[in-house]
Amino acid sequence: MEKKIERNELDELGEFGLIDRISKNFTNNQTSTILGIGDDAAILSIKDNIVVTTDILTEGIHFDLSYFPLKHLGYKAVVVNMSDIAAMNAIPSQITVSLAISNRFSLQAVDEFYEGVKSACSAYNVDLVGGDTSSSAAGVFISITAIGSVSKKNVVKRSGAKDKDILCVTGDLGGAYIGLQVLEREKQVFLANPDMQPKMDDKEYVVGRQLKPEARMDIIHELRDLKVIPTSMIDISDGLASELMHLSKHSKLGLRVFEEQLPIDNQTYETAVEFNLDPITCALNGGEDYELLFTIKQADFEKLKKHADIHFIGHMDKSDDGPGLVTKGGSWIALEAQGWNHFKK
Numbered sequence: 001m002e003k004k005i006e007r008n009e010l011d012e013l014g015e016f017g018l019i020d021r022i023s024k025n026f027t028n029n030q031t032s033t034i035l036g037i038g039d040d041a042a043i044l045s046i047k048d049n050i051v052v053t054t055d056i057l058t059e060g061i062h063f064d065l066s067y068f069p070l071k072h073l074g075y076k077a078v079v080v081n082m083s084d085i086a087a088m089n090a091i092p093s094q095i096t097v098s099l100a101i102s103n104r105f106s107l108q109a110v111d112e113f114y115e116g117v118k119s120a121c122s123a124y125n126v127d128l129v130g131g132d133t134s135s136s137a138a139g140v141f142i143s144i145t146a147i148g149s150v151s152k153k154n155v156v157k158r159s160g161a162k163d164k165d166i167l168c169v170t171g172d173l174g175g176a177y178i179g180l181q182v183l184e185r186e187k188q189v190f191l192a193n194p195d196m197q198p199k200m201d202d203k204e205y206v207v208g209r210q211l212k213p214e215a216r217m218d219i220i221h222e223l224r225d226l227k228v229i230p231t232s233m234i235d236i237s238d239g240l241a242s243e244l245m246h247l248s249k250h251s252k253l254g255l256r257v258f259e260e261q262l263p264i265d266n267q268t269y270e271t272a273v274e275f276n277l278d279p280i281t282c283a284l285n286g287g288e289d290y291e292l293l294f295t296i297k298q299a300d301f302e303k304l305k306k307h308a309d310i311h312f313i314g315h316m317d318k319s320d321d322g323p324g325l326v327t328k329g330g331s332w333i334a335l336e337a338q339g340w341n342h343f344k345k
């Protein structure tokens, strides 16, 4: 028997109906939220330094809806902002979500997107306090603003690294990029033959890295518990090489990273090889891992050295060499502004 899938059009509800439908699924849990959705603006009462960040996600540029489930998209759209708040060593508390969608989307599709947003709001303990809703002639645009706070003594910027500070990376790198390659491949297979089932059973980890990343707020809380304040920090959204360049430039210091210390998951490694890609290049230049790159004083090493998910990849260096990579063979490769390409032609 054929199952009927319910579909309601957006214009059945109109803009205000849609906003009501969205807001009734959300509750405010933060004491700093004085007034949430429903008035001309939200009101917050935050005592520390306020941290604000915005990201825009554009269909066809940042995501492809043919393999990106809307619920995951809602979740990820929040996560990328949580990651930026984390990178300031701050704690997030509110978000606003602005959405432009064409009427090819049903009400159920919008519900699905907000289910993802809601689940991220619970996971990261933030309130949805506002946004804007518009129609679009073509494509989906999502803009999220996140608000958080950090006391003056805990603020961490890109610019604080000093000579000999240790470079640390959380988690593992390159997975999200490899996951994207798998999804693109299966899309092409499907377009060529819609009866083919996608072969992704053994690619769960990398596909998950692309579709359902997490921001490393867990690490921020652990660093606080251990009383470690990084000297500089940045989140890895564009690839490690590019973020290293930022740290180096803002801290006005060179740095050296050791190829053999780069954390790469087995599935990432094997799938990269399967795609004829160099795993090291993927770890350096693949984007969207949303891990943290930070520096610590040598004196703090003892407190972190046994941490299972923090890897020590190199150190800041005041010599004139600039930022670079020491390969397994011991040679020096200068990192380039556009990132570094292992097999550059």
Ligand code: ADP
Residues within 6 Å of the ligand: 019, 022, 036, 037, 038, 039, 040, 041, 042, 097, 098, 099, 128, 129, 130, 131, 132, 133
């Ligand atoms: P205005 O015309 O003053 O911009 P809107 O009608 O756009 O007001 O919004 C009314 C309320 O609903 C505001 O609190 C706004 O922040 C909130 N809002 C609008 N769109 C969204 C959305 N997509 N998600 C969450 N809140 C929204």
Ligand code: MG
Residues within 6 Å of the ligand: 131, 132, 133
């Ligand atoms: Mg508005």
